[in-house]
Amino acid sequence: MRAWLLGDEPKYNQLCKWLQCYYNLKQRIKVLPADSTTVFVNLAVSTDSKYIGTLKTIPAYLNCIQKLYRPAIWSYDMYPVHENKNDKGNITVTTDRKYYYFLDCFAKKAKETGRPFWAYCICVRVGILDENGNESWALATPTESRMRFEAFSSLAYGAQGLLYFTFRKNGLNDDKTESFSHAPIDADGNKTATYYAVKKVNDEIARYNNIFYGAQMLEVRHAGTTVWTGVTMLDGKFGPLVRIRGNNPEVLVSLLKNGNQHYLVIVSHEPDVPQTILCDFDASMNVRSQIIDTIGPSSTEGKAAVSPGLVVTMTINLKAGGYAIFSYDEK
Numbered sequence: 001m002r003a004w005l006l007g008d009e010p011k012y013n014q015l016c017k018w019l020q021c022y023y024n025l026k027q028r029i030k031v032l033p034a035d036s037t038t039v040f041v042n043l044a045v046s047t048d049s050k051y052i053g054t055l056k057t058i059p060a061y062l063n064c065i066q067k068l069y070r071p072a073i074w075s076y077d078m079y080p081v082h083e084n085k086n087d088k089g090n091i092t093v094t095t096d097r098k099y100y101y102f103l104d105c106f107a108k109k110a111k112e113t114g115r116p117f118w119a120y121c122i123c124v125r126v127g128i129l130d131e132n133g134n135e136s137w138a139l140a141t142p143t144e145s146r147m148r149f150e151a152f153s154s155l156a157y158g159a160q161g162l163l164y165f166t167f168r169k170n171g172l173n174d175d176k177t178e179s180f181s182h183a184p185i186d187a188d189g190n191k192t193a194t195y196y197a198v199k200k201v202n203d204e205i206a207r208y209n210n211i212f213y214g215a216q217m218l219e220v221r222h223a224g225t226t227v228w229t230g231v232t233m234l235d236g237k238f239g240p241l242v243r244i245r246g247n248n249p250e251v252l253v254s255l256l257k258n259g260n261q262h263y264l265v266i267v268s269h270e271p272d273v274p275q276t277i278l279c280d281f282d283a284s285m286n287v288r289s290q291i292i293d294t295i296g297p298s299s300t301e302g303k304a305a306v307s308p309g310l311v312v313t314m315t316i317n318l319k320a321g322g323y324a325i326f327s328y329d330e331k
Contacts, residue, residue: 013050062109122139266324
């Protein structure tokens with residue numbers, strides 16, 4: 001599928017003006033092949049009034065966009081991994097606590113309208129500069145694990161397309177408020193380490209295209225002690241999963257359906273740190289790993305606390321930003 005990106009993050013007072021451009025472009029490209037006539041706008045995810053006016057919340061904003069545009073694709077960007085510098089110059093890396101809330105908002109709107117959502121991954125470092133030209137914070141340096149974290153978190157929420165920002169951008173932007181580095185292609189046109197990291201993540205995604213493309217996200221839960229905005233925590237049995245154990249496992253867990261097949265997807269909350277978790281599965285639901293190299297020996301152990309049936313325990317070694325995928329038989 002090919003698509004036309006009309007623009008990026010329209011301000012609230014521009015929505016009507018962009019609407020006219022949107023329909024004009026749709027009229028002009030009607031003569032093209034059917035797979036080339038999709039037009040979309042990449043939306044802002046901010047509660048700043050310059051983007052959502054008086055609407056207050058992201059769901060209200062998306063309702064407004066639906067009434068105006070009825071977009072064929074729900075697209076947005078939100079880059080969650082940040083570098084923050086303290087007064088002593090020490091850098092800490094954090095993940096935006098609203099990250100999953102925005103994924104959830106777009107996943108729900110896509111499900112409600114029957115049209116897919118696309119999400120962006122960042123493949124360039126962006127330093128945010130103050131009025132003196134000094135960096136105050138940054139969208140973190142792209143690494144294989146951070147891009148894997150963004151890509152597979154989006155896929156677990158049901159995203160049907162992924163885009164990368166940005167292929168070749170280095171130096172300052174026009175108004176000198178942002179500084180770009182570590183893009184996949186450098187200023188001389190050479191491939192960088194980021195290029196090969198993007199390629200590696202894309203190769204992994206391609207391996208599971210039959211699982212994610214066309215999939216419907218049924219439900220998502222989260223496990224761990226980190227407080228995320230607007231998420232539902234894992235509490236009791238979830239699909240075939242009886243419980244997760246380990247040293248404070250930090251993961252999202254998603255149930256997907258593609259055709260007649262059901263899947264459970266686990267993605268780490270940790271873009272930079274590997275972790276090992278134990279998952280107890282309902283043995284009667286025939287859980288099967290789709291990723292051989294991340295799953296340790298499995299065994300049948302005792303009885304589940306919430307079920308009279310046997311459980312199958314699997315040890316899962318998650319890379320930084322890593323994931324595991326299972327198919328299962330729905331009862």
